[in-house]
Amino acid sequence: MENKKRSRGRPRSFDRNEALAAAALLFWRLGYEGASIADLTEAMGITPQSLYSAFRSKADLYLETLDWYRQDMNLPVRTLLVEGPSAVATISGLLRTYAQRYSRADRPGGCMISTGALAVAEENRAVGQHMIGLRRTALAAYRDRLERAIVEGELKPDTDPEVLARFIATVIQGMAVQGHDGASTEELLAVANIAVAELERHRSMTG
Template identity: 40%
Template sequence: MPDKGRPRSFDRADALMRAMQVFWEKGFEGASLTALTAAMGINAPSLYAAFGCKEALYLEAMELYAQTVGTEIWQPMETAPTAREAFSRFLVATAKAYSQPDTPHGCLIALGGLHQSAIPKAVCDALSRHRTENVDKLRQRLEAAIAEGDLPDSLDPEAVATFYATVQHGMSILARDGGSYQALKNVADGAMAAWGMLTREDSVRRP
């Protein structure tokens, strides 16, 4: 804990944002203490006093990513009139978020801990939880569409949600490998071209 009688000489929120950028670019295992403190503009004792340890810093950075970049990706789904439009908006927003010129490409959560043996269990568990929650959000949107009569009762929402979450994961890897927005958008368009086959949307009897 920092000394209560000595105010911090840095902006904690700004330092966390800078740490998030390092973790986003390098992953947990690739982000050295030297790289983190240099980006945050603080020394190691200040980092430990403010955040506890590298693991705790990563967990905070991951939550910040979910609240900022994650919101940019998921929010467009909320006002979509149909499930098809919701998923299309989700993938297009993903393409945009993963290819911004001023941030690391790809997804911090998808790419943050590919080598799980090299990272703490708490970090692995948090990454896994976020990925599971993403599938759950997609599944819940599909279940709502079934209840509304937008999609047929025969649809397997878990399978379709997992498919589109996997597409998003692949877009993250493509972006990290240098894929442009247009390349990511092409993947999104291809995935949406499979929508009718995956959902049997045309079998719904509409008034």
């Protein structure tokens, strides 16, 4: 009689994608350190053992939820900045889109990347550094696009791309905090429109 091999480990009794989405929404709402393992397992509907088996650690789970977040936002920022024919139009569109998405009724307010891990304990330093890296990458993308716009004559030659990029990033991060605190879409759009007006002020007459 042929011996049947036993399958190693117990099969997962949960949908991994659904559990990941639940974890992402919790991290989005509470931040990295604000979401405990107990909070996560309750939201995901799994045991701590299943969480560590499927996602290895809380930090690894968090990094994976950031990928889920980017897909949920559906905003390929770097692609838009590179391929958009106009820096002013592209960045203006991003500002207004962020204003709308940071205040969606069907999602937690704000932005996981802007507010998810601003201050962390020493043992979570790697997570905090990763988030700083993401924000710096976004800042560099804005700066690069503005520098190109100056070279192409869209923006005035005396425009400071570093300062203007930091202004844009500051507005976006500020809207994220305001969205987290309950600001409405109309209120955030009003802020975005002021930033758009500042961008327009730097537009070249010939651009």
